[in-house]
Amino acid sequence: MTENALRRSDVELFDAADPLAPFRDRFVVADPAVVYLDGNSLGRLPRTTADRLAVVLRDEWGGALVEGWERWIDLPTRVGDLLGAAVLGAAPGQVLVCDSTTVNLYKLVDAALHLLADRRTVVAHRGDFPTDRYVLDGLAGRAGVAIRWVDAVDDVVGALDRDVALVVLSHVDYRTGKRADLAGITAAAHAVGALVLWDLSHAAGAISVGLDTHGVDLAVGCTYKYLNAGPGAPAYLYVSTALQPHLRSPIQGWFGAADQFTMGPAYEPAADIRRFLTGTPNVLGLYAVEEGASLVAEAGVGPIQAKAAALTDLAVVLADAWLEPLGFTVLSPRDARARGAHVSLCHPEAARISVALRRLAKVVPDFRPPDVVRLGFSPLTTRFVDVWDGIDRLRTLVASGAHNGVDLSGQRVR
Numbered sequence: 001m002t003e004n005a006l007r008r009s010d011v012e013l014f015d016a017a018d019p020l021a022p023f024r025d026r027f028v029v030a031d032p033a034v035v036y037l038d039g040n041s042l043g044r045l046p047r048t049t050a051d052r053l054a055v056v057l058r059d060e061w062g063g064a065l066v067e068g069w070e071r072w073i074d075l076p077t078r079v080g081d082l083l084g085a086a087v088l089g090a091a092p093g094q095v096l097v098c099d100s101t102t103v104n105l106y107k108l109v110d111a112a113l114h115l116l117a118d119r120r121t122v123v124a125h126r127g128d129f130p131t132d133r134y135v136l137d138g139l140a141g142r143a144g145v146a147i148r149w150v151d152a153v154d155d156v157v158g159a160l161d162r163d164v165a166l167v168v169l170s171h172v173d174y175r176t177g178k179r180a181d182l183a184g185i186t187a188a189a190h191a192v193g194a195l196v197l198w199d200l201s202h203a204a205g206a207i208s209v210g211l212d213t214h215g216v217d218l219a220v221g222c223t224y225k226y227l228n229a230g231p232g233a234p235a236y237l238y239v240s241t242a243l244q245p246h247l248r249s250p251i252q253g254w255f256g257a258a259d260q261f262t263m264g265p266a267y268e269p270a271a272d273i274r275r276f277l278t279g280t281p282n283v284l285g286l287y288a289v290e291e292g293a294s295l296v297a298e299a300g301v302g303p304i305q306a307k308a309a310a311l312t313d314l315a316v317v318l319a320d321a322w323l324e325p326l327g328f329t330v331l332s333p334r335d336a337r338a339r340g341a342h343v344s345l346c347h348p349e350a351a352r353i354s355v356a357l358r359r360l361a362k363v364v365p366d367f368r369p370p371d372v373v374r375l376g377f378s379p380l381t382t383r384f385v386d387v388w389d390g391i392d393r394l395r396t397l398v399a400s401g402a403h404n405g406v407d408l409s410g411q412r413v414r
């Protein structure tokens with residue numbers, strides 16, 4: 001990228017040449033003056049979702065009432081297959097949309113620890129997302145299994161041996177944006193007979209994943225970030241076809257039973273992926289996932305990944321030119337192939353700066369303690385001029401010192 005990228009008029013040309021540019025109009029943009037750089041926490045609302053849910057409420061719930069279950073009952077597998085094909089690189093029958101990421105993680109970690117109960121160690125990253133660390137810590141404690149924490153994902157391969165049952169990692173690190181070597185780590189774990197569970201929350205809808213191609217065993221992730229399915233929309237889980245018969249869910253709910261409506265005396269797990277369902281699915285949320293995933297399917301993961309690389313490249317160039325002199329450092333990898341779709345900046349006043357950006361500059365980033373400002377670039381909705389404007393407003397704010405006047409006491413900093 002050249003110095004020309006520093007001029008807004010040049011950046012406008014990137015938008016003019018962007019094949020994904022028309023997708024922004026498919027989403028609700030309530031206030032065009034706001035530069036929204038937090039699609040990696042909560043993606044925007046697709047227009048089709050608002051329309052679809054209105055029809056579902058009126059005709060399916062309001063009209064069909066309980067007969068609606070005829071079409072609702074298969075949503076977790078139907079939308080799972082769509083997500084598998086469009087986003088995750090998974091053949092049908094391996095993905096379910098259900099529950100939360102936290103609950104899906106619990107189910108799959110517990111199942112894996114039971115399958116490989118003769119092994120007494122799990123490997124995980126000390127910097128991983130809190131819920132992943134907490135769930136793993138709780139389950140390892142109950143199972144009497146040790147957690148071998150690594151300080152960097154690059155240390156995972158060196159931490160593997162034949163006592164390791166499971167490796168749990170995020171594909172894209174929520175703090176730094178660093179992408180783990182999914183293919184290499186999966187292969188190394190398999191070489192010692194261990195399983196791998198990937199959390200794809202910050203990867204799906206931002207970069208290409210390829211679960212089947214890389215022989216991944218297990219995966220989970222949420223749908224409200226780059227998949228734009230809305231607050232609290234159901235998450236997904238992936239279990240490879242080969243593993244399904246060998247894993248049992250710790251939650252023996254009726255939706256996971258072989259013959260749900262026989263209502264028999266004892267639980268027998270379904271033969272297929274449905275054994276990882278729990279109870280009644282979130283129907284409205286599932287329709288929202290279907291709409292979000294359909295937009296990703298239409299755009300294609302290849303173009304999405306290419307745009308994520310270009311947006312984050314631009315952010316890094318601008319951060320180096322404008323923000324580095326103001327005391328920021330770029331925490332994310334400099335090679336686009338080594339990161340997801342967000343760029344993290346370290347600054348000692350990151351908390352005040354994040355609040356001031358929202359209040360004074362109409363830019364929405366987020367803050368990750370102790371000193372990180374995250375800028376998320378959602379490829380379907382973020383324009384190149386949004387990157388330029390967001391970072392331009394950030395430099396103007398910090399150069400003016402206006403953030404120093406922000407009082408953080410008694411407020412939740414996001």
Ligand SMILES: *Cc1c(COP(=O)(O)O)cnc(C)c1O
Nearest residue numbers: 100101102129170174199201222
């Ligand atoms: C966002 C995110 C989650 C969210 O978990 P919930 O159960 O939906 O709250 C989990 N793990 C990672 C890595 C995330 O980025």
